[in-house]
Amino acid sequence: MNIFFGNIKKAGEGTRKKKSKLKEWIEAVIFAVVAATLVRTFIFEAFVIPSPSMEKTLLVNDFIFVSKLSYGPRIPNTPLAWPFTLHTLPFTKNTPAFSMAVQWPYKRLPGFGKISRNDVIVFNYPCGDTVLKSKGGEDEDYYNLVRGLGYDRVWKDYSPPVYRPVDKRENWIKRCIAVAGDTVSIDEGIIYINGQATSSPRHFEARYDVSMPDHKKMSDSLLNKLDIDRRVRDTQDSTIFSYTLVSDNVDALQAMGAIVKRRATIVGAGSDIRIFPFDPQHYEWNEACLGPIYIPKKGATIKLDTFNLSLYQRAIVTYEHNSLQVRNGKIYINNQETDNYTFKMNYYWMMGDNRDESLDSRFWGFVPEDHIIGKAWLIWLSYHQNRIRWRRLFSVIR
Incomplete structure (x- = not known):
């Protein structure tokens, strides 16, 4: 009996085909890509700091890991995309790296915690839904150009805008100054949260x-x-x-x-159209003096009128996908006259530690929760002028 089954086993082994080196190599590459994509999507992702807006907390050419588990990994909105790309294929200027044939609604898996004030967070740029391309193929902010040049000139002088889903918008990093439900204001450069003055970050510049x-x-x-x-x-x-x-x-x-x-900060009211909510007729604010602004919270209902509408219009229309019109001084949301609105998501107010050199929520408003990528966790590499900054390696971001 043992001899019989032993012979069968040997016969089976003899009939197997040995995999070619090419097939083994292809299978190994596919496995590595799938494994790396899962890690990148659900556990952590690597980013590099491109600008000085977070100095000295984070420096240009700091390479960091961002934890997806801290707030819960976000399910991709556009699952059909080339691995390890954001919105454009490498070595091209305008070729999309994703397909919008399949679009999934926003969903986030459970995480270890919630967003807190002073967390350093990576997120998708809220105004990156619509971009223009320069002659060199670089992204240009559509909304800033329209405010500065006018709608007609922008559509005349530039090629048609490029539209991107949430998870394919540019990645930005800032510190969360205020969370959903807070009221933020800035007076002479000092930030107040719920009426209380806040202290500056440790490396505030x-x-x-x-x-x-x-x-x-x-x-x-x-x-x-x-x-x-x-x-x-x-x-x-x-x-x-x-x-x-x-x-x-x-x-x-x-x-x-x-x-x-x-250096003296700008004190008092101004008329800077770059400042959120881009409505100097009602809000003559500047980067050193603005607010108070209520940060929308999921489930919270606010009163709406033609005065405060500019603060929340983008959240209602663009982020929460409603139609909105104002007719004869009355507000219509989804063709229903109303004087209030209940928010579907939490929102956050982000600012850079290098406040005088930072484009942040003062210039583009709230960050919706579906734009949050993760919490900045660790600096794993840093270099400057072709030299490694050894003392920054493997330091935790605070």
Whole structure:
């Protein structure tokens, strides 16, 4: 009996075809791509910091891991897409890397926690739903251009806009200043949440005018020693130079005998059309003085009128997919006259730690919860001027 079955086994082994090297290689690549895509979608994803808006918390060319598990992984809206791409195929300028043939509604799996104030968060740029392409193939903000140049000129001078679903919009990173249900305001550059002044982040940067004892610019060696960015702004006084500094820089320079003064922020009302909600007729705000603004919370109902409509119109129409018209001073949502609205999602207010160099919620408003990608977690690599910043490696982002 053992001999009989032993012979059958040997016969079966002899009939198997050995896989070719090419087939083994293809199967290994497919497995690696699928595994990496699952990790990238549901566990963590790698990003690189491209701008100084979060200095000194995060520096240009910091490579970070973003945790998808912190708030719960988001199910992709556009599942038909090339792996490891965002919205455009590599080495092309306008070729989409995704198909909108299949669109899934917003859904997020359970996570380890909820978004809290002062979390550093990666999200899809809220106004990235519509972009224009420059002659060089770079993205340009459609809404900013329309506000600056006018609708007719933009449609005349530019090629037709490109439309993108939520999960294919550009990735941005900022600090969450206010969460759903909060009321935020800024007065003389100081942020107030629910009427209480907030403290600045540990590495908060601001512009200062510096006059050294010898009335010269700081040397490169001193800039390196104090870890000060070399982006210098000259002032009208040839003995005074403007730098972006953190509080430790200010203390060190003052100890050396330098005169250091914070650059005056714009105080009072303005008429800057760049500032949210882009309605200077009703809200004459600027980047240093705005609010109070209520941050929408899921299930919360607010009173609507023609005065506050500009604050919430984009949330109602673009993010929550309703129709809205104003006729004879009356508001119609989905063709029904109303004076209130109940929000379907939570929203957040984001700002950069380098406030004077940050394009953030002051310039484009709320971030909806379906735009949230994850929580910035760890710096795994960092370099500057072709040198690794060793002390930043594997540091936790706070």
